[in-house]
Amino acid sequence: MKTDTPPTAAAGSAISPTVQTAAVPGTWDWEVDVVVIGAGATGLPAAIVAREAGASVIVVEAEKDIGGHAITSGGNVALGGGNQAQKKYGIEDSPDLVFRDLTDWSVVQPNGFPDYRYNDREVIRAFADHSAAACDWLVEHGVVFAEQVPDTRGGISVGNSAPREMHCCAMDWPLVQTGQPVHPSLATVFTTGNGLMRPLEASAKAVGVQILLEHRMTALHREAPGAGRVIGIQVNHHGTTLNIRARKGVIIGTGGHTGNVNFRRMFDPRLTEEYCGLGGMPWSNQDASGEIAAMAVGASLWGFFNQTGEFGIHLTKPGTIGNQYNYRGVRWLPGSPVFDRARASGIVVQDWQNVILVNMLGQRFYDETAGHFTGNTYNGIKDYTYGSYLNAANITYKANNWVNAAMAGIADGHNGGGPIWAVFDADAVQRSHWNPYPPEVDIDGGFFFSANTLADLAAKIIMQYQRVPMPPQNLEATVARYNTFVDTGIDSDFGKPSPAYKIARAPFYAAWATPVPHDCRAGLRINQHCQVVDLNGQVIHGLYCGGESAGGFSLHGLARAVCQGYIAGQHAAAEHVG
Numbered sequence: 001m002k003t004d005t006p007p008t009a010a011a012g013s014a015i016s017p018t019v020q021t022a023a024v025p026g027t028w029d030w031e032v033d034v035v036v037i038g039a040g041a042t043g044l045p046a047a048i049v050a051r052e053a054g055a056s057v058i059v060v061e062a063e064k065d066i067g068g069h070a071i072t073s074g075g076n077v078a079l080g081g082g083n084q085a086q087k088k089y090g091i092e093d094s095p096d097l098v099f100r101d102l103t104d105w106s107v108v109q110p111n112g113f114p115d116y117r118y119n120d121r122e123v124i125r126a127f128a129d130h131s132a133a134a135c136d137w138l139v140e141h142g143v144v145f146a147e148q149v150p151d152t153r154g155g156i157s158v159g160n161s162a163p164r165e166m167h168c169c170a171m172d173w174p175l176v177q178t179g180q181p182v183h184p185s186l187a188t189v190f191t192t193g194n195g196l197m198r199p200l201e202a203s204a205k206a207v208g209v210q211i212l213l214e215h216r217m218t219a220l221h222r223e224a225p226g227a228g229r230v231i232g233i234q235v236n237h238h239g240t241t242l243n244i245r246a247r248k249g250v251i252i253g254t255g256g257h258t259g260n261v262n263f264r265r266m267f268d269p270r271l272t273e274e275y276c277g278l279g280g281m282p283w284s285n286q287d288a289s290g291e292i293a294a295m296a297v298g299a300s301l302w303g304f305f306n307q308t309g310e311f312g313i314h315l316t317k318p319g320t321i322g323n324q325y326n327y328r329g330v331r332w333l334p335g336s337p338v339f340d341r342a343r344a345s346g347i348v349v350q351d352w353q354n355v356i357l358v359n360m361l362g363q364r365f366y367d368e369t370a371g372h373f374t375g376n377t378y379n380g381i382k383d384y385t386y387g388s389y390l391n392a393a394n395i396t397y398k399a400n401n402w403v404n405a406a407m408a409g410i411a412d413g414h415n416g417g418g419p420i421w422a423v424f425d426a427d428a429v430q431r432s433h434w435n436p437y438p439p440e441v442d443i444d445g446g447f448f449f450s451a452n453t454l455a456d457l458a459a460k461i462i463m464q465y466q467r468v469p470m471p472p473q474n475l476e477a478t479v480a481r482y483n484t485f486v487d488t489g490i491d492s493d494f495g496k497p498s499p500a501y502k503i504a505r506a507p508f509y510a511a512w513a514t515p516v517p518h519d520c521r522a523g524l525r526i527n528q529h530c531q532v533v534d535l536n537g538q539v540i541h542g543l544y545c546g547g548e549s550a551g552g553f554s555l556h557g558l559a560r561a562v563c564q565g566y567i568a569g570q571h572a573a574a575e576h577v578g
């Protein structure tokens, strides 16, 4: 009987994600009011808010620098509800409208999956009530939003009734992707997560938040097994174990689970180890350590549908090919401080007519130009009526099924579809001005191959995730058949619109183009104060969570992380502990 390889370590990470329970220590190495785990979009706002409320605060961060996925992000922040910019530009929005939007059961995507139906109403109410304040708070703490009308750019599952996207300006901080600041002329035009996280880092330091880099939380301390308050954390710092006491609260802002293969397979068993692209990697990993540590002291998970439902961008088509970390919109360039881990920048594909996509066996599986799942945003549904079943009746069904087709597998009894390869020829390279050499492509890592014949190309594709050799005759037959589609202008297998280019001129290339796990929208159960809740529905006092490690909320990205950090920081600082 065939079984899937049982992975034990986080994809792409040398650190084991396993978090143990730990005995409460007799003595503590540090003692503060509030401990925040993770210096990302949840963690830094939580830390600043708690510090400004009078608490002493330590942030522990596993990586060498702050920022998490947030610093690699596009910096598009959907914090509406009547923020200053919405008021300035005359956009009608309110907490009630945000709440109504994000709980509207009738909004479905073109493939029929609902965006908001399974959101936890308590969690959304808290978000709706604090969104505008959190947005204005960012401005007060140095974040510069582009001077423009809030819009829809970058917004996924952010509500249909008002434009809510704000965009963080790059300013003059070096970008993590390039190591360089943008040209001064673009400082207030180019928008990025760097423009969110560097000002917050500066604010945190200015108010006296202590940030401990390369301190990885490995366990939570609770007064008794499954009972009492959470009173601190255990961390690993370069192999040394330290314990930090939190008098008032511990806030988990560890950012989710995409990099932990075993954890993510609880939601979708197909997501085996070959899905190693991981948006936000290699700057920071999402290894589920926050969720696992909280579960070890009794916490519950929540809102699983939001992770498995086929909407939003938790699984995406790659934006680049020929490299491992291939989430769209992110290119790691040689100047980046993490380029040694990224290894290649990838080839940007503007037009998928230039390639065919084949599975491990060298077979096409879908229209290469097709997209991935979508998410609702402002005016995403025409003739929208709140709560009306006609919203669903009015959509035009579109499968949006590229990701599913890519993960369908080769019928060999395994979970996981295996690698997907973009195959193209010398003419595609010339047409698209691609550079099929390092540092664009990762030859040493096994994410890019070339050969003078298609048969040799197939035979060369040997790498860790290619479970079976690609039969050379399959690839030859696939390309020959596809070339006839170019002659006729009709893809009679998968309906690619007017196949444009033959694959005929050597050398031939195979570039990694496997789907990318991205968002986490299921995680720990929290209440309206972002307090973590156990399997009996009881609050675990002293433990908070926000962002991608928290469940019950399908919204993409930064807004919910910032807002939940803002809420958690306030409540943790206000705890009165006897």
Ligand SMILES: Cc1cc2nc3c(=O)[nH]c(=O)nc-3n(C[C@H](O)[C@H](O)[C@H](O)COP(=O)(O)OP(=O)(O)OC[C@H]3O[C@@H](n4cnc5c(N)ncnc54)[C@H](O)[C@@H]3O)c2cc1C
Pocket (backbone or CB within 6 Å): 037, 038, 039, 040, 041, 042, 043, 060, 061, 062, 063, 066, 067, 068, 069, 070, 071, 072, 073, 074, 075, 076, 077, 078, 154, 193, 215, 216, 217, 218, 253, 254, 255, 256, 279, 280, 281, 284, 285, 286, 287, 289, 290, 327, 329, 330, 546, 547, 548, 549, 556, 557, 558, 559, 561
């Ligand atoms: C390329 C990219 C583009 C994006 N663009 C957008 C966008 O334009 N708009 C939008 O809304 N969203 C965007 N997102 C999503 C957004 O960045 C995330 O949803 C958001 O950053 C999540 O915040 P978080 O606090 O949960 O996690 P993060 O911001 O990832 O922070 C988690 C932090 O915790 C640290 N950590 C993890 N485990 C431990 C541990 N055990 N001990 C100590 N520290 C730990 C991590 O190293 C990390 O620094 C994008 C994401 C990516 C990857």
